[in-house]
Amino acid sequence: MKKLFATLALSSMGLMAQNTEHTSHDNSCSCNESHNISHYAPAGVMGAHVHKKGEWMIGTRSMFMEMDGLRDGTNRVSNNKAHKDYMVLPKDMKMQMHMLDVMYGLNDDWTLTLMVPWVRYSMNLNRRMTMMGTTTDTKFKTRNEGLGDIKVGSIYRAYDDGDEQVLLGLTLNLPTANFDEESNTPMRDDMRLGYPMQIGSGTWDLIPSIVYNKFYTNWSWGTKLEATIHTGENSEGYRRGDKLTYNLWASRELNPVLALNSRVEFNAWEDYRGDDDNLEPMSGMNPVADADLRGGKDASFFAGFTWKTCSKSRVQFEAGMPFYQEIDGPNLEKDLTVNVNFLYSF
Ligand SMILES: [Cu+2]
Numbered sequence: 001m002k003k004l005f006a007t008l009a010l011s012s013m014g015l016m017a018q019n020t021e022h023t024s025h026d027n028s029c030s031c032n033e034s035h036n037i038s039h040y041a042p043a044g045v046m047g048a049h050v051h052k053k054g055e056w057m058i059g060t061r062s063m064f065m066e067m068d069g070l071r072d073g074t075n076r077v078s079n080n081k082a083h084k085d086y087m088v089l090p091k092d093m094k095m096q097m098h099m100l101d102v103m104y105g106l107n108d109d110w111t112l113t114l115m116v117p118w119v120r121y122s123m124n125l126n127r128r129m130t131m132m133g134t135t136t137d138t139k140f141k142t143r144n145e146g147l148g149d150i151k152v153g154s155i156y157r158a159y160d161d162g163d164e165q166v167l168l169g170l171t172l173n174l175p176t177a178n179f180d181e182e183s184n185t186p187m188r189d190d191m192r193l194g195y196p197m198q199i200g201s202g203t204w205d206l207i208p209s210i211v212y213n214k215f216y217t218n219w220s221w222g223t224k225l226e227a228t229i230h231t232g233e234n235s236e237g238y239r240r241g242d243k244l245t246y247n248l249w250a251s252r253e254l255n256p257v258l259a260l261n262s263r264v265e266f267n268a269w270e271d272y273r274g275d276d277d278n279l280e281p282m283s284g285m286n287p288v289a290d291a292d293l294r295g296g297k298d299a300s301f302f303a304g305f306t307w308k309t310c311s312k313s314r315v316q317f318e319a320g321m322p323f324y325q326e327i328d329g330p331n332l333e334k335d336l337t338v339n340v341n342f343l344y345s346f
Pocket of ligand 1: 049
């Protein structure tokens with residue numbers, strides 16, 4: 001224990017020394033951050049840093065995702081082929097999430113976090129009917145927009161020697177978003193939207209995470225393992241599948257205000273348990289209504305940058321594509337994801 005305290009004391013002295021150095025060559029704005037521009041995790045990784053005592057961070061994080069085309073397992077499936085089994089099929093989907101991100105350093109070891117998302121989904125679908133040798137396709141669109149599930153959490157700095165850092169996070173997902181939205185469709189009005197179009201989980205969810213950061217003078221790498229554990233069953237009678245997310249990234253300084261970063265992300269998520277009574281009768285007609293076709297795994301590669309617009313604010317951008325997908329299907333596969341952050345600390 002004594003040794004740990006000594007290491008911590010030494011490393012904080014080291015950080016202070018770094019700080020003075022930093023301030024001396026960066027006199028455009030006052031700066032109390034010890035971070036090199038390459039020491040931030042990429043845009044799509046949240047909760048991979050802590051703040052100093054009394055320090056606030058406020059910002060927005062936006063995610064844009066496009067899904068296009070069908071996949072069953074690891075194989076692409078044409079809509080024509082999938083229509084042999086299903087009357088209605090999704091064609092593509094656009095997802096947007098804009099989050100208000102607030103962090104506050106309770107002390108140097110504990111940081112509190114709050115995330116308030118606004119979510120917007122739209123999905124194009126096709127209904128195919130064959131009657132007396134005549135096939136009719138009817139295209140239609142469904143939309144859902146609203147407040148997402150609000151997340152509150154904390155990050156604990158479990159180990160930090162200045163070069164290496166271990167952070168333990170625990171976030172609680174509050175069931176604030178809708179999960180029983182309906183829409184008019186060619187089949188009938190006020191039809192329950194499919195599972196991927198519902199914004200909220202409807203359950204209280206726990207999101208534990210562990211982060212390891214390794215800092216060098218002008219670059220860093222880090223890794224984060226995160227689980228989303230849904231508890232109980234929502235009022236529609238189901239529970240979303242638990243999810244595991246693993247990230248590995250590296251960031252390198254190009255100049256004092258710009259760093260390039262890249263990362264790989266792996267996801268694995270389970271099927272739902274139970275089902276929504278309003279969707280169950282349609283599960284044989286449209287895969288988005290089937291609670292047993294929700295699981296999958298994927299791996300994506302992202303590249304982007306962190307730009308320090310002032311010593312206290314930064315802009316982050318990254319774009320990524322999956323290089324592996326295995327999903328219960330036929331269901332929509334992921335295409336492009338773009339993350340954009342504007343973050344300000346004070
Ligand atoms: Cu922060």
